[in-house]
Amino acid sequence: MRAMDFQPILDEIDDELRPMLGTAGGTVARYIPALARVSPLQFGIALRTCSGETAAAGDAAVPFSIQSVSKVFSLTLAIKALGEAMWDRIGREPSGTAFNSLVQLESERGIPRNPFINAGAIAVADRLVSLGDAKAELLAMLGRLCGEPIHIDEEVASSEADTGFRNRALANFMKAFGTLDNDVDEVLDVYFHQCGIAMTCEQLACAAGYLCRDGRHPLAGTPVLSKAQARRVNALMLTCGTYDAAGEFAFRIGLPCKSGVGGGIVAVVPDRLTLCVWSPALDATGNSLLGRRALELFVEKTGMSVF
Numbered sequence: 001m002r003a004m005d006f007q008p009i010l011d012e013i014d015d016e017l018r019p020m021l022g023t024a025g026g027t028v029a030r031y032i033p034a035l036a037r038v039s040p041l042q043f044g045i046a047l048r049t050c051s052g053e054t055a056a057a058g059d060a061a062v063p064f065s066i067q068s069v070s071k072v073f074s075l076t077l078a079i080k081a082l083g084e085a086m087w088d089r090i091g092r093e094p095s096g097t098a099f100n101s102l103v104q105l106e107s108e109r110g111i112p113r114n115p116f117i118n119a120g121a122i123a124v125a126d127r128l129v130s131l132g133d134a135k136a137e138l139l140a141m142l143g144r145l146c147g148e149p150i151h152i153d154e155e156v157a158s159s160e161a162d163t164g165f166r167n168r169a170l171a172n173f174m175k176a177f178g179t180l181d182n183d184v185d186e187v188l189d190v191y192f193h194q195c196g197i198a199m200t201c202e203q204l205a206c207a208a209g210y211l212c213r214d215g216r217h218p219l220a221g222t223p224v225l226s227k228a229q230a231r232r233v234n235a236l237m238l239t240c241g242t243y244d245a246a247g248e249f250a251f252r253i254g255l256p257c258k259s260g261v262g263g264g265i266v267a268v269v270p271d272r273l274t275l276c277v278w279s280p281a282l283d284a285t286g287n288s289l290l291g292r293r294a295l296e297l298f299v300e301k302t303g304m305s306v307f
């Protein structure tokens with residue numbers, strides 16, 4: 001199937017879901033004041049094939065807060081720099097608990113279950129702090145991946161810092177167990193800023209392109225990750241990328257996905273394309289309600305799934 005054929009499919013999905021904006025339920029992430037102000041009446045979808053063809057519909061060119069979708073890119077940077085050592089104090093099992101849960105950390109001696117829950121992403125941010133200027137590195141990598149400069153929304157980042165009580169608790173708890181090497185405030189500063197990165201569906205569909213083509217850069221074709229590393233990031237997205245809804249996502253969609261409380265979800269069809277959907281109203285698990293529905297429709301209409 002060529003990208004040309006995808007445009008009517010994305011248009012159909014947009015036509016089907018747009019009337020549900022504001023009536024389908026769900027709420028924007030209220031615990032971060034800057035996100036609580038975002039209009040829920042927005043929906044975007046964009047894809048980019050491994051060969052570089054693109055299609056987009058709805059609000060695909062509107063920048064939004066990528067939030068936990070950033071965890072894919074921070075993990076990529078850390079794996080690139082550290083290889084296997086990245087996993088020394090970070091697990092690879094689904095948590096089955098909310099993204100910001102503290103419960104497992106106590107009985108599991110401060111080792112986060114995986115790099116996609118908040119605790120795990122904070123531990124990844126700690127590794128990046130040890131390596132250098134993490135914020136600059138992350139922005140530079142994203143800029144190269146989508147061929148456009150990428151920025152942090154400082155208002156979102158400081159709003160997170162003001163209200164990030166749970167993340168502070170997670171970081172301090174891990175520090176007490178020796179999971180973090182660096183100063184808690186320095187690590188959280190990186191974490192809050194990576195969550196505050198603003199990107200569009202079109203940019204994210206392009207930036208995540210290395211995940212559908214064995215680790216090769218979406219524009220340049222040079223290695224971002226090795227083939228084995230890219231396969232592993234996809235495996236973690238499938239099992240852990242949508243928190244305690246990961247089973248339901250695998251059941252209904254069957255694609256590696258990473259969501260964020262800004263309402264974005266990046267999905268990978270290995271060897272074919274990467275897809276990004278966005279709609280700010282979230283379900284109880286912190287995943288975009290209409291984004292999830294859009295991915296279900298996409299899989300239904302195209303038959304694309306890893307299963």
Ligand SMILES: NC(=O)CC[C@H](N)C(=O)O
Nearest residue numbers: 067068099118195260261
């Ligand atoms: N699931 C998410 O997107 C969570 C990220 C958010 N910044 C938080 O730390 O709570």
